[in-house]
Amino acid sequence: xxxxxxxxxxxxxxxxxxxxxxxxTVSFGRAGIETLFSTTALVGMMxxxxxxxxxxxxxxxxxxxxxxxxxxxxxxxxxxxxxxVKAKLERMEGSALFFEMSCYDEIGEIAKGKQERYIVNKDAxxxxxxxxxxxxxxxxx
Numbered sequence: 001x002x003x004x005x006x007x008x009x010x011x012x013x014x015x016x017x018x019x020x021x022x023x024x025t026v027s028f029g030r031a032g033i034e035t036l037f038s039t040t041a042l043v044g045m046m047x048x049x050x051x052x053x054x055x056x057x058x059x060x061x062x063x064x065x066x067x068x069x070x071x072x073x074x075x076x077x078x079x080x081x082x083x084x085v086k087a088k089l090e091r092m093e094g095s096a097l098f099f100e101m102s103c104y105d106e107i108g109e110i111a112k113g114k115q116e117r118y119i120v121n122k123d124a125x126x127x128x129x130x131x132x133x134x135x136x137x138x139x140x141x
Contacts, residue, residue, distance in 0.1 A: 007057045007092065007097070011088070011089045012087065012088045013049055013053035013055075013086070013087050014084055014087075015045055015048050015049045015052060016083065016084045017045065017082070018082050018083075019037045019078070019079045019083060020079065021079060022041075023038060023041035024041075025038045035078055035079045036076050037077035037078070037079070037105075039071065039111075042071065042073055042085070042111055043069065043071055046071065046087070046101045046103070046115060048085075049087035050066075050087045050097075050115050052087075053087045053089060054097065054119075058119050061121060061122055062119050063120060064118060064120070065117060065125065067116045067118055069114070069115045070113050070114045071111060072111060073103075073111040074110065074112075075107075075108070075109070075110040076110075077105045077110050081107075083110070084103070085101065085102075086101070086102045086103075086104075087101055087115070088100045088102075095118050095119040096116065096117075096118055097119065098114070098115075099114065099117070100112075100113075101113040101114065
């Protein structure tokens with residue numbers, strides 16, 4: 001399948017956002033440090049960067065799905081600061097995509113990580129999900 005898409009190792013894509021209240025720890029149940037950018041919001045930005053990097057560079061009817069993500073969130077960022085997340089496609093192995101992630105605010109690096117995603121047929125994925133749900137319904141009869 002690899003020859004069917006136009007991705008190449010070394011491609012990069014960045015997403016940026018100013019940390020809003022809904023990106024802080026209070027939105028995820030962590031009162032007391034509500035002015036800090038949450039790891040949960042950071043992970044969401046990392047996923048967004050990888051998905052946007054892949055974009056339309058996969059065949060019609062295919063998407064990427066996440067399998068694994070590793071994150072080291074080392075420095076705090078206050079609400080109102082700008083965060084940039086850069087995804088770099090490090091390597092491809094068949095339908096497997098491996099990304100290096102780096103995250104910065106205006107002061108410097110705040111986090112890094114790795115992400116593993118797979119190119120899959122969208123209809124087949126949805127069909128498998130419905131088959132799994134049907135198995136649950138069958139158990140409850």
